[in-house]
Amino acid sequence: MKVDFFLMGDSIIEMRLDSSQIEIYLQLQDFISSQKLVGIREFIPTSTALAFTYDQDEFDLREFENILGNFRVDENAYRRRREILEIPVCYDTSLGIDLGELSETLNLEINEIIEFHCGSEYQVAMFGFVPGFVYLNGLPEPLRVKRKDSPNLAIPPGSVAIAGDQCGIYPAKVPGGWHVVGRTPLSMVDFDREDPFPLELGQLVKFRPIELKEFNAYND
Amino acid sequence: MIEILNTGSLMTIQDNGRFGYRKFAVPESGALDQYSARLANWLVHKNENHPLIETILSGARIKFHETMAVGVTGAAAGCHVNGKFVPDQKTIYVQKGDTLEIRETNEGLATYISFSGDIEMKEILGSVATYMNSKLGGINGEALKKGDQLIIRAQDCAVREIPRDLQRRFTKSYSIRLMKGPEYDLMEDQAKKSLLSSPFRVSEKSNRIGFRLLGEDLHASTYDIASRPVFRGTVQLTPSGPILLMNDCQTTGGYPRIAQVIHADLDYCGQLAPGNTVRFRKVDLREARMLWKNLQSKFKDILD
Numbered sequence: 172m173k174v175d176f177f178l179m180g181d182s183i184i185e186m187r188l189d190s191s192q193i194e195i196y197l198q199l200q201d202f203i204s205s206q207k208l209v210g211i212r213e214f215i216p217t218s219t220a221l222a223f224t225y226d227q228d229e230f231d232l233r234e235f236e237n238i239l240g241n242f243r244v245d246e247n248a249y250r251r252r253r254e255i256l257e258i259p260v261c262y263d264t265s266l267g268i269d270l271g272e273l274s275e276t277l278n279l280e281i282n283e284i285i286e287f288h289c290g291s292e293y294q295v296a297m298f299g300f301v302p303g304f305v306y307l308n309g310l311p312e313p314l315r316v317k318r319k320d321s322p323n324l325a326i327p328p329g330s331v332a333i334a335g336d337q338c339g340i341y342p343a344k345v346p347g348g349w350h351v352v353g354r355t356p357l358s359m360v361d362f363d364r365e366d367p368f369p370l371e372l373g374q375l376v377k378f379r380p381i382e383l384k385e386f387n388a389y390n391d
Numbered sequence: 392m393i394e395i396l397n398t399g400s401l402m403t404i405q406d407n408g409r410f411g412y413r414k415f416a417v418p419e420s421g422a423l424d425q426y427s428a429r430l431a432n433w434l435v436h437k438n439e440n441h442p443l444i445e446t447i448l449s450g451a452r453i454k455f456h457e458t459m460a461v462g463v464t465g466a467a468a469g470c471h472v473n474g475k476f477v478p479d480q481k482t483i484y485v486q487k488g489d490t491l492e493i494r495e496t497n498e499g500l501a502t503y504i505s506f507s508g509d510i511e512m513k514e515i516l517g518s519v520a521t522y523m524n525s526k527l528g529g530i531n532g533e534a535l536k537k538g539d540q541l542i543i544r545a546q547d548c549a550v551r552e553i554p555r556d557l558q559r560r561f562t563k564s565y566s567i568r569l570m571k572g573p574e575y576d577l578m579e580d581q582a583k584k585s586l587l588s589s590p591f592r593v594s595e596k597s598n599r600i601g602f603r604l605l606g607e608d609l610h611a612s613t614y615d616i617a618s619r620p621v622f623r624g625t626v627q628l629t630p631s632g633p634i635l636l637m638n639d640c641q642t643t644g645g646y647p648r649i650a651q652v653i654h655a656d657l658d659y660c661g662q663l664a665p666g667n668t669v670r671f672r673k674v675d676l677r678e679a680r681m682l683w684k685n686l687q688s689k690f691k692d693i694l695d
Contacts (some may be wrong), residue, residue, distance in 0.1 A: 177573045180651030181679035215413045215620040222620040298416040299618055299643040302525050362515050368415050
């Protein structure tokens with residue numbers, strides 16, 4: 172697969188492939204890392220581009236260009252299924268605050284929304300918006316919905332929400348325009364932990380419905 | 392120990408920022424003008440990444456409860472100690488009980504105050520830089536406020552003076568050099584021309600996330616693109632005009648990235664005050680690299 176690259180100023184390079192699979196961009200990142208190019212500081216993968224920052228005193232642009240042609244997508248690595256992380260979610264309407272409204276918009280019973288939502292497998296496609304906010308691909312067709320016209324001013328941390336063809340999990344109390352279907356008792360970011368983020372790019376995720384009682388008992 | 396008597400517009404603890412966590416959507420934060428921050432630290436014999444205070448515009452007042460040396464650089468052309476004017480560009484010695492004040496800034500936005508000691512502060516993800524939106528760094532992730540106290544273990548240090556060649560003075564109008572962004576070609580021809588020929592004014596609605604630029608209308612053929620990485624110095628074109636992204640910007644953005652400021656000019660961007668004028672000039676990679684190299688060697692020759 173041909174890799175196009177763009178010089179974004181004098182210390183960032185962005186690469187694109189004819190793909191919107193995070194897996195492919197992670198493979199490209201692994202490939203470039205394995206080439207031992209000096210001066211690369213930080214990779215930023217998304218599902219439509221891979222960027223990295225570099226130290227221009229050390230980085231050799233020509234060497235980078237030369238190795239780029241050697242990149243091959245490894246279909247086997249791509250198909251190899253990774254461990255699926257199960258995320259508990261309570262879909263009680265006191266936490267899934269937009270379920271009632273969604274039920275009307277989508278013309279589905281609340282039960283059906285929950286079934287669709289936890290019946291699907293998702294993949295972490297990108298982090299963005301605020302530290303630890305994950306964009307998950309894999310939202311089932313019947314749940315696809317435009318984001319809200321006016322955002323909620325404070326969505327509680329752990330809220331699991333949907334918009335467009337994606338599902339997201341709010342790590343902190345922030346304003347947001349996605350429709351909240353439930354809440355997870357897991358913390359999506361904890362800066363006191365050595366490893367502050369429980370999810371990583373490319374990770375496969377499923378949601379497991381839990382009762383309000385289990386939700387409340389979870390962090391006791 | 393030092394005590395904050397007054398903060399001015401915004402006073403925060405910063406260093407060079409947080410690196411390695413952009414993929415988790417953690418912004419880099421850090422000093423808006425790292426050139427000036429580096430010089431402030433040099434005045435008190437500290438390395439360039441050492442935690443210091445960044446204060447925006449004027450009005451900062453700090454009381455010293457112990458004797459130490461400080462460096463003041465950036466927007467303020469000097470400061471007042473116990474009401475008496477002290478010029479900048481040189482290590483300043485303050486005594487126990489002294490009050491240091493940033494009374495006015497003629498030009499520029501950010502002033503840096505460094506100390507000849509270590510500020511007692513917890514690093515989060517390798518940095519103490521304050522990022523208020525996620526409550527990272529600083530004191531509980533907040534901007535400094537009146538009454539805050541910082542524990543500093545002061546050390547002696549010899550006087551230093553910033554060589555004339557490295558001294559920067561700021562103005563009200565800037566020429567900033569940039570390279571095309573990945574979505575440069577989404578701009579209409581007229582917009583491309585205007586970006587490089589007409590002046591833009593920095594809006595009052597600016598903060599550490601980004602500076603809104605007011606000027607001729609720039610239009611893109613579409614604003615609806617996939618979210619891709621953005622950085623300090625990325626110029627995004629939104630339907631309500633261009634935004635120059637700064638240190639606290641998100642790590643990805645869904646508006647056309649029409650330009651990227653070159654590395655050598657990033658720190659000038661950090662001194663753009665509301666109302667200042669900026670003109671953009673497009674350069675190629677060769678020129679951008681040369682400018683950066685010259686800047687680095689100037690530092691190396693004089694400071695090392």
